[in-house]
Amino acid sequence: MFSYTLYLPLLFVGPLILYEEFEKSFLPRSEKLTMRLKCFILEMLRFQIYTILLELAFHFIYFFAMQSQIEAIRNMPSLALCGGGLWMGLEFHMKYVISYGTTAAYSRLDHIDPPPTPRCIVRIHVYSQMWRYFDVGLYRFLLKYIYKPVFTTMSNNFTRLKITNKLFSSLITFMFIFMWHGTMWNILVWSVLNYVGIVIEYAAKAASKTARYKIFKEKYLRTDAMEVRFTAFLCAPLLGMSAISNFYLFAGSEVGNLYIELLKWPSLCNAMLVYTSLYCCCHVAIALSDVPSRTDVKRK
Secondary structure (H helix, E strand, C coil): CCHHHHCCHHHHHHHCHHHHHHHHHCCCCCHHHHHHHHHHHHHHHHHHHHHHHHHHHHCCCHHHHHHHHHHHHHHCCCHHHHHHHHHHHHHHHHCCCCCHHHHHHHHHHHHCCCCCCCCCHCCCCCCCHHHHHHCCHHHHHHHHHHHHHHHHHHHCCCCCHHHHHHHHHHEEEEEEEHHHHCHHHHEEEEHHHHHHHHHHHHHHHHHHHHHHHHHHHHHHCHHHHHHHHHHHHHHHHHHHHHCCCCCCCHHHHHHHHHHHHHCCCCCCHHHHHHHHHHHHHHHHHCCCCCCCHHHCCCCC
16 A cells, blocks of 8 residues: 555656556566567657657747736637637647656556546547546546445435436535645636536436437437437537636636636627537547547557
């Protein structure tokens, strides 16, 4: 337990690994050291290339440096702000891919099977997938030690609907996430918006299983392809809210409030362009939902 708690380099950077995964590393393996060293060198080379490309991008795109000049961001066109928001998300994703991938390469030398690196955010359109596939180690930790114990306790002691127990368990989990990331205002807004998104997603999934929705699908949608388009159309606002909530995490309250202000009185042209872009993003994410990601494949 002492070596698990202070295991380097995961102690400083992550990702989180469960104790049973760490304990398996002490079992004898038949894999040769030369093969592990070869995989380690190739992985380190790949993540060094990612680092160089990211640093090269920082040399030309310095959107984060503009946080100190909020008025300059406020005077930017709406579409430019949307592009800056997409850049913040991609940069955040690459930062975690590089940091988690590098430390995971070291852990594989010790026969530890780490969680996969974060899935690309372009492939994610709903909140549940973001939590499930981005920081997989944190998701497994929350699921085992927070969500499932609370859900089991609620189910055994209170005769409520199953979805009510799920929502309450999710609420306790997001309260822990808020304290985990830091009790600051922008983290609170990010946590609340994420929980609201989860509630909306739960409600939509419950509605899709009702008899009324089945009648609606048979009468109006008719085909699975039309249902996918309908789902993407409804998920577009949820994707927009997900993006804005992450801006509070990435850049702080001032930048997050600025993106909220864009929703107050948008022009018809900008609103149509942004909604169409979100719809296309949802459509692509739904199409790729059943396609395995490279990070999902267990390396041998």
